[in-house]
Amino acid sequence: MRIGELSRKTGVPVPTIKYYVREGLLPPGELTSPNQANYGEAHERRLHLIRALLDVGGMKVADIADVLAAVDDPARPLHKVLGAAADRLGAGHTERDDTESAAAQAIVTDLIARRGWRTHTSNPAAADLSKALAALVRLGHGAFVEVLDDYADAAERVARADLAYVDRRAAVDDMVESVVIGTVLGEAVFSALRRLAHVDASAKLYGTDGPPEGRAR
Amino acid sequence: MRIGELSRKTGVPVPTIKYYVREGLLPPGELTSPNQANYGEAHERRLHLIRALLDVGGMKVADIADVLAAVDDPARPLHKVLGAAADRLGAGHTERDDTESAAAQAIVTDLIARRGWRTHTSNPAAADLSKALAALVRLGHGAFVEVLDDYADAAERVARADLAYVDRRAAVDDMVESVVIGTVLGEAVFSALRRLAHVDASAKLYGTDGPPEGRAR
Numbered sequence: 001m002r003i004g005e006l007s008r009k010t011g012v013p014v015p016t017i018k019y020y021v022r023e024g025l026l027p028p029g030e031l032t033s034p035n036q037a038n039y040g041e042a043h044e045r046r047l048h049l050i051r052a053l054l055d056v057g058g059m060k061v062a063d064i065a066d067v068l069a070a071v072d073d074p075a076r077p078l079h080k081v082l083g084a085a086a087d088r089l090g091a092g093h094t095e096r097d098d099t100e101s102a103a104a105q106a107i108v109t110d111l112i113a114r115r116g117w118r119t120h121t122s123n124p125a126a127a128d129l130s131k132a133l134a135a136l137v138r139l140g141h142g143a144f145v146e147v148l149d150d151y152a153d154a155a156e157r158v159a160r161a162d163l164a165y166v167d168r169r170a171a172v173d174d175m176v177e178s179v180v181i182g183t184v185l186g187e188a189v190f191s192a193l194r195r196l197a198h199v200d201a202s203a204k205l206y207g208t209d210g211p212p213e214g215r216a217r
Numbered sequence: 218m219r220i221g222e223l224s225r226k227t228g229v230p231v232p233t234i235k236y237y238v239r240e241g242l243l244p245p246g247e248l249t250s251p252n253q254a255n256y257g258e259a260h261e262r263r264l265h266l267i268r269a270l271l272d273v274g275g276m277k278v279a280d281i282a283d284v285l286a287a288v289d290d291p292a293r294p295l296h297k298v299l300g301a302a303a304d305r306l307g308a309g310h311t312e313r314d315d316t317e318s319a320a321a322q323a324i325v326t327d328l329i330a331r332r333g334w335r336t337h338t339s340n341p342a343a344a345d346l347s348k349a350l351a352a353l354v355r356l357g358h359g360a361f362v363e364v365l366d367d368y369a370d371a372a373e374r375v376a377r378a379d380l381a382y383v384d385r386r387a388a389v390d391d392m393v394e395s396v397v398i399g400t401v402l403g404e405a406v407f408s409a410l411r412r413l414a415h416v417d418a419s420a421k422l423y424g425t426d427g428p429p430e431g432r433a434r
């Protein structure tokens with residue numbers, strides 16, 4: 001199809017499509033003449049993926065390029081691609097070197113051991129977790145660790161559902177892409193569900209108008 | 218304390234502290250002389266909160282200003298502040314008007330009814346959820362709805378833990394702030410835990426080296 005039709009089908013403006021090609025997110029179309037290219041279903045599908053990572057996943061164009069490169073690399077093992085996608089969701093900032101950070105790292109190491117998780121503390125997610133916990137401690141919310149296992153139980157449930165879903169699709173050849181989609185979009189799905197569940201839990205605990213007057217502060 | 222000591226205690230550079238004051242994120246210090254201000258523990262604590270929302274929550278300065286304004290408004294009911302904080306985590310883009318979006322919105326409406334959640338579809342989180350589901354459908358992952366209830370179960374568990382934690386702290390007068398912290402930092406905590414659990418679930422399903430050769434794609 002021509003770029004105009006590709007634009008109509010995906011809702012992505014032609015100049016934006018050309019930008020994605022320049023940035024290496026989208027492979028160029030097959031040239032049918034010096035100034036005319038032909039695009040196929042693969043381009044249409046890739047555009048939907050780019051928009052999803054961009055609009056729903058909130059990822060940056062540069063990060064999407066990295067993740068798509070991993071998706072397009074047949075030699076890349078599944079968990080490496082999963083890591084590449086997951087790392088893009090991470091805070092990515094360097095950790096502070098203070099007592100709160102040290103205490104948080106110890107909590108994370110202990111949690112991973114206690115849950116028997118087959119991962120190690122060098123995982124970027126472990127650093128993101130201890131960073132979040134250190135911030136909570138600095139804010140006087142060190143007691144938040146009391147609910148850490150409730151969080152871990154829920155995270156295990158979601159992860160099992162994700163992997164079971166991906167495994168059911170293992171026959172089709174888009175498994176790696178499925179993992180990227182599940183990691184990034186699944187994050188958005190859970191975030192929205194958690195916020196909806198908050199409203200419900202708050203309504204059950206305080207009534208639909210929130211906590212009684214005077215308790216709001 | 219002087220601004221220099223405040224900077225040392227929080228690890229936030231003096232020019233950055235002045236920037237936060239200009240942007241209205243941090244109340245100005247008490248002037249002790251025309252060109253010297255005195256800062257207290259409230260400033261130190263607020264700086265920790267700003268850095269947490271910025272570095273861990275990945276929020277923008279403008280959005281943090283909105284959320285802190287809600288935190289500082291005693292008339293603001295708890296669930297409104299929770300909403301203000303939660304909305305900042307949302308995709309925030311406008312929804313597309315196509316068949317996938319319509320189908321996704323129906324799925325969300327059905328889910329909320331099925332779970333008996335005391336919330337309604339006008340909640341921004343509901344829009345974010347249907348947006349993520351529509352993107353999944355466009356990518357041929359409509360079957361993802363099969364795991365939606367696993368996600369919802371996990372979200373309910375996390376939300377109950379969050380509210381129970383906040384409720385235990387209801388006596389202290391920083392309940393609203395606690396909700397904001399729990400909403401934003403709790404999001405970061407769960408995201409990291411989910412990624413760690415992914416590695417473990419993947420290891421259990423495929424072995425630590427990922428899926429068998431040839432199944433990676």
